[in-house]
Amino acid sequence: MKRIISQCSKELSQFKRDRLTLALAFLLPLITLFIFGFAIRLEAKNIPLVIQDYDRSPISQRYVAKLFATNQFIFVPWSVNDSVEIALDRAIAKAGIIIPPEFSRRIAAGNIADVQVLVDGTDSNNARVIKNSIKATTNDFMQSEGLIPETNLLTTRSRLWFNPARQESLYIVPGVYAVVLWIFPSLLSAIAMVREKERQTILQVYASSMTSTELILGKGLAYLIVSLGIALVVMGIGAIVFRLSFAGDPTPLLVAIPIYLWASVMFGTMLGTRTTNQNAAVQGVALVGFLTALLLSGFIYPLSNIPFPLSLLPNVIPARYFIEITRDAYVRGTGWIGVWFAELMIFAIGMFFFNVARRVLSKMQLTE
Template sequence: MAIRSKRIIAQIIKELTQLGRDRLTLIMALGLPLVLLLVFGFSTSLDVNRINIAIQDLDSTRISREYISTFERTNKFKLVAQGSTVNVPRLLDTGQAAAGVIIPPEFARDLRRPEREAQVQVLVDGTDANTANLVRAYARATTNAFTENLRSPSSSTTNLIAENSRPSGSATPVTLQTRLWYNPGLETLKYIGPGALAITVTLFPALLAGLATAKEREQNTITQIYASSMTGAEYLLGKAAAFWLVGMAEVLLTNVESWGFFGLWFVGDPTPVIVGSALYIACVVLWGIFLGANSSTQSAVIQFVSLTAFLLSLQFSGYIYPIYNIPIYIRWISALVPASYYILLTRDAYVRGVGWLGVWSSILALAALTSLFFFLAWRKLQKMQVET
């Protein structure tokens, strides 16, 4: 039987009318993504600043105090205790400090001897491995800055070790100059914000479509549709189109909010992310209908959508950490998560600006997943129609 557009349009009007009658659901569908975007955008941060650090100075010389001042001048550390009597391990045990530096008694003297190296011990709380690695890198960078300051002939610190026998003006064999190709300011919001756009529009289109489908099964009103001349494909297209429109409205509202609150704006051709948004919303809506067709109750749909559409998108999309950091034996799951491709589109649109050349494969992947989810939902509805 041929697909008739009038039946599809009638199904769309019916779904939107039912949704419009439930004002609370409609407000939640359009309002909660905006709240989630603010929560994810402002609460998620990869920056580690103002780290509590304690320094035990057993040398108590002008050079050791200058070394301590180097830590004070950076915004990465917050000095909570310093002096010769500071008990660094105790401060780490009590949680008052996340790291501690112990300057040995002969620190300044070792700096003056070319045949010896001045050693400093850094103790880092390794409870949070990611933060510990960052603290270690920050401490190394601060120490390098102090060392370079000593080598500089124009530095006031050099006068403190005028008798230093080390060659103060020696040049390094390699000079490394780094340029950040994208996001030169290393703004975390430009990394988190585009990813949050994808996560916030994942849940509600799938949830609304799944609840609507499960409700018809629960109330057995779906048999009236099967008894009519409407085919399973027409029913699926009409229902999916209705909630696709709701999802696209969410995309529009969340993008407007990101422009106003996060300062995100397109840096290149916006057409890839527009096309990708249409495919992405279609993916999550069709997946929600598939889950609703396989669930006998609405409560089961809520659990299934929360687990598959939201939780998997949060963990396997590359929103917070790169996908290649996921263990290889479960990394394949990310290939079936539409958000993993959509996040690449949003980050390209707001940060990289490469355009179609860099994201065409993500568009094809979303198109393939849309086709797969459409087939799964259509197959299930056809099977239900035959059984009825």
């Protein structure tokens, strides 16, 4: 144990003297938090919309006003002499609505009044959002104008069970925590391990009586302490800036944080034992760690959207399980009963990384 503490103290001393590493540890995670937290928005807003109203009646104008009252669309000036298709082709607008000349007359006569809606389908997800929004607004307009009978035989009343205010930060920011706290601790530990090889200082360890397990535990403890500091800064500032608060019992998250950070440090250590220079270590963390944590963890896209056999990979990505824990802590609040399995999986994967790193270092120590 004394050797592990000594190794940990040595790593922390080297860490404090390296200003670049300090910036990498604390400044870049905050920048990443703010970029992801403010830039990523899953709900489409400020959608440019072209309106061609050939009827120009009071009811058609009320319909147009209803569309823009949602604050989801922005008005794009467009001549009635130019086709809506041109606006879509030139990417001036994402959608266009054409109101025919007989719009108000057909409604007054009790007939069906058709309104043509053209939507840019380049982004299929955005197109679906626009289509559903226009449809919902049209139904609401018809209800308010008395064009739909009030005595329906079947009605639905929906209620958002979690996050009723539809606050996107409750979905995005907990996911950002998982990505940030996976990338930077692993990056720091990988660089630290490779630096030992480049400076040949690891040979002194091989010549001593310190085992590979003690070396990894010493380095891992040092960067676990640093990572806890990163987590405190990032999650603390994130909670203040984005106004996050716990939805239920916070203890599952508090327990998961050191376990998750340990797995991240062990992942970086494993990569560091298998690479020979810092560039390779950084690329390994960026490609293997960052891309999987960003794209295969459920951070942005639902895991159900990932096709087979790629859908098997999220089962061994710790960020996937930590996102479940953070979103439960800030949104659902179910507590241990909902996330205990995620905690066990993170611990198991972290132990796998530790054993791989230990075996690689043991083989290197025997060959020296």
